[in-house]
Amino acid sequence: MKIKMAKSYGFCFGVERAIKMAEKTRDAITFGPLIHNEKETKRLEQGFNVFVENDTKNVRENQSVIIRTHGITKQDLATLRQNRAKIIDATCPFVITPQKIVEKMSAENYGIVIFGDKNHPEIKGVMSYAKNPIVVNGVEELLDVQIPKKVALVSQTTKQMEKFQDLAMNLMQRCAEVRIFNTICNATFDNQEAVKELSQEVDVMIIVGGRASSNTKQLGFIAQKYCKDSYLIEDENDLRTEWFVGKNLCGITAGASTPDWIVQKVAKIIEKM
Amino acid sequence: MKIKMAKSYGFCFGVERAIKMAEKTRDAITFGPLIHNEKETKRLEQGFNVFVENDTKNVRENQSVIIRTHGITKQDLATLRQNRAKIIDATCPFVITPQKIVEKMSAENYGIVIFGDKNHPEIKGVMSYAKNPIVVNGVEELLDVQIPKKVALVSQTTKQMEKFQDLAMNLMQRCAEVRIFNTICNATFDNQEAVKELSQEVDVMIIVGGRASSNTKQLGFIAQKYCKDSYLIEDENDLRTEWFVGKNLCGITAGASTPDWIVQKVAKIIEKM
Numbered sequence: 309m310k311i312k313m314a315k316s317y318g319f320c321f322g323v324e325r326a327i328k329m330a331e332k333t334r335d336a337i338t339f340g341p342l343i344h345n346e347k348e349t350k351r352l353e354q355g356f357n358v359f360v361e362n363d364t365k366n367v368r369e370n371q372s373v374i375i376r377t378h379g380i381t382k383q384d385l386a387t388l389r390q391n392r393a394k395i396i397d398a399t400c401p402f403v404i405t406p407q408k409i410v411e412k413m414s415a416e417n418y419g420i421v422i423f424g425d426k427n428h429p430e431i432k433g434v435m436s437y438a439k440n441p442i443v444v445n446g447v448e449e450l451l452d453v454q455i456p457k458k459v460a461l462v463s464q465t466t467k468q469m470e471k472f473q474d475l476a477m478n479l480m481q482r483c484a485e486v487r488i489f490n491t492i493c494n495a496t497f498d499n500q501e502a503v504k505e506l507s508q509e510v511d512v513m514i515i516v517g518g519r520a521s522s523n524t525k526q527l528g529f530i531a532q533k534y535c536k537d538s539y540l541i542e543d544e545n546d547l548r549t550e551w552f553v554g555k556n557l558c559g560i561t562a563g564a565s566t567p568d569w570i571v572q573k574v575a576k577i578i579e580k581m
Numbered sequence: 582m583k584i585k586m587a588k589s590y591g592f593c594f595g596v597e598r599a600i601k602m603a604e605k606t607r608d609a610i611t612f613g614p615l616i617h618n619e620k621e622t623k624r625l626e627q628g629f630n631v632f633v634e635n636d637t638k639n640v641r642e643n644q645s646v647i648i649r650t651h652g653i654t655k656q657d658l659a660t661l662r663q664n665r666a667k668i669i670d671a672t673c674p675f676v677i678t679p680q681k682i683v684e685k686m687s688a689e690n691y692g693i694v695i696f697g698d699k700n701h702p703e704i705k706g707v708m709s710y711a712k713n714p715i716v717v718n719g720v721e722e723l724l725d726v727q728i729p730k731k732v733a734l735v736s737q738t739t740k741q742m743e744k745f746q747d748l749a750m751n752l753m754q755r756c757a758e759v760r761i762f763n764t765i766c767n768a769t770f771d772n773q774e775a776v777k778e779l780s781q782e783v784d785v786m787i788i789v790g791g792r793a794s795s796n797t798k799q800l801g802f803i804a805q806k807y808c809k810d811s812y813l814i815e816d817e818n819d820l821r822t823e824w825f826v827g828k829n830l831c832g833i834t835a836g837a838s839t840p841d842w843i844v845q846k847v848a849k850i851i852e853k854m
Contacts, residue, residue: 469754472753473750473753473754476749476750476753476761477746477749477750480745480746480749480761480763481742481746481763483763484762484763485760485761485762485763486760486761486763487758487759487760487761488749488753488758488759488760488761489757489758490753490754490756490757490758490759
């Protein structure tokens with residue numbers, strides 16, 4: 309099987325930075341999984357004694373706590389500080405931006421609209437900095453909601469530009485002022501553009517990434533549009549030979565939280581098919 | 582011929598207000614035509630001694646000067662004040678809004694993008710309040726222009742929402758922050774919605790308004806989309822009988838600066854056809 313890698317795929321700046329911080333810190337806990345990839349989380353456990361902790365109450369004084377790339381809520385951060393944990397902030401700078409924006413815009417009495425998934429840790433974090441935010445996952449959820457005259461709009465870093473634009477278009481018809489902060493991450497965008505291009509020229513498309521990873525799912529949605537034989541896998545064990553029967557060219561991409569060592573394993577196995 | 586009037590047409594709030602101000606003032610000049618309708622301008626001349634003047638230099642001390650609905654430039658206003666004219670400001674409040682916005686946003690170092698026609702008096706006025714504004718009449722004119730990271734976007738009050746949205750969509754992909762001020766006037770929007778609806782159900786569509794009137798032209802563009810037999814006329818003298826041959830239902834609308842007495846004359850003549 310011939311393979312072709314996406315022009316842009318895998319680890320983004322924020323994830324690479326967080327992993328380096330974790331490897332350097334050692335003997336620490338991360339509050340929530342550092343990145344949305346179980347294999348990588350396990351590697352950090354085994355190689356660097358960095359464990360996942362999910363409850364702020366279990367954090368001891370002086371314990372090194374690495375804040376995950378997606379950020380945490382304002383309240384949890386306050387609790388960690390109160391408990392005198394040693395905080396190593398690996399929140400992606402691109403996630404800190406919408407946190408700061410909604411805090412400032414709330415203080416200036418703008419209504420806050422967040423384009424994102426309420427249940428995603430990044431959005432839980434961003435929401436915690438806003439006064440009464442309206443959180444929607446698409447324009448259809450916005451239609452029946454009462455909207456203030458002046459609003460600020462931010463996006464989850466991993467969302468699609470087109471859907472963000474749909475929201476903006478709706479708001480600008482209903483509001484006197486809409487402040488649009490494009491907080492979609494370029495890295496995400498680059499990976500999305502690359503998968504759009506690649507999935508149009510291949511017979512089968514493999515997307516490697518964690519099942520909880522929002523940006524990996526997005527890559528899957530985009531690939532599916534252009535190549536109906538698109539498959540999301542966590543690692544090489546998910547590969548099924550029947551996907552490749554009668555196919556010539558296989559495209560490969562990976563989410564922003566997928567380490568390259570997993571991608572390389574997958575590529576090697578497909579090549580041999 | 583059966584006729585059907587658009588649900589919303591003709592004089593807007595700003596024009597009605599300006600005409601009342603002119604009738605009440607009497608013995609005055611308007612700096613540039615008060616509204617874009619020659620017949621109405623003539624009526625004000627003959628009935629109220631209100632004349633059009635185009636050069637600030639000719640304005641004497643203590644002369645009553647009515648500022649047109651479209652507004653004038655900051656510089657012209659300063660000259661009038663310097664010459665101690667008695668200023669009666671009939672600038673539409675909806676036009677003052679974008680003037681104030683671009684002045685404030687320029688002071689806060691936002692790049693200014695104005696959606697409008699450089700040669701229209703309203704836009705000349707708005708431009709005069711901005712530092713280095715980028716003025717475009719559509720998204721295609723924006724593509725090769727270098728855009729600052731933070732921009733504020735306003736619109737000529739008489740423009741179409743869809744094209745304003747196209748501009749916003751382009752900017753939000755290129756900027757970190759876009760402040761969108763929806764300065765499109767509701768009255769314009771109501772007239773546009775009404776002509777869109779009406780032109781789909783009639784055999785022939787008549788749009789009454791001055792040739793220099795931007796919002797009248799817009800109504801014409803929209804009507805043409807849905808009814809190929811759409812005609813712009815200034816008054817009843819422009820009507821041509823051949824337009825109505827073999828037709829049953831005629832729709833009528835009028836621009837925001839078209840006085841109702843002209844519309845009623847037109848309607849009566851078409852009814853008798």
